[in-house]
Amino acid sequence: MTKRKKELLKEYIPGWSLPPLIAILAVNCLIYWGSSALTAGRYHYDFTTAFDRAVPLLPVFVWFYILAFPFWAAGYVLAARRGKDLFYRFVATDLTIHFICFICFILIPTTNIRPEIAGNTISEKILLLVYSLDGGSSPSNLFPSIHCYVSWMCWRGVAGSEKVPKWYQKFSLVFAVLIIISTQVLKQHYIVDAIAALVLVEVFWRFYQSGQRHNWVYRIFDRGKKNQTL
Incomplete structure (x- = not known):
């Protein structure tokens, strides 16, 4: 790898951002699949x-x-361009919501009834594949919607950033909204799942944007070195 490529990689994915990014991915997988395993066989609520x-x-x-x-x-990587402190507030928001999702998935297992699909068009065939990979006829972990909350976080993470182009910030908002709509019109989630996801993001985004409530993220990932930036 050339020096220029290394510099670009460091600019877009600073080394200090890798541990929390990897942790978020690992936590997401553990919570989603782990809660499904723990609630298998239990009664699942349908919030239709x-x-x-x-x-x-x-x-x-x-x-x-x-x-x-x-x-x-892309959204989570670009969120790191805002600098360490703002990114760690972003990480604190994400991990907190992930934990709340896990509690909800365990205490209130949810499911829905998926529609019958003929599977004649490419989109229908892809949707059938999505269904088969995501619980088949017995989907779970619907409330709150991780798909909705992570998409909204991607917009929140870049909105107002001086290091992310304005066009991408606008694109991020539009695309996040389209993803949220897709969860509804594909019958992957219901309206309460999406509303709960957006409320969680807005509440904890504001909670961590003031004061030093996100200091626990520094203790986990940075050993208290709060002054390091991009």
């Missing part, structure tokens, strides 16, 4: 409302749903 039943199935939105994954990776 009249509003949810009125929402049409739109398989074409599956593309926004699956493109959420690279969008998340």
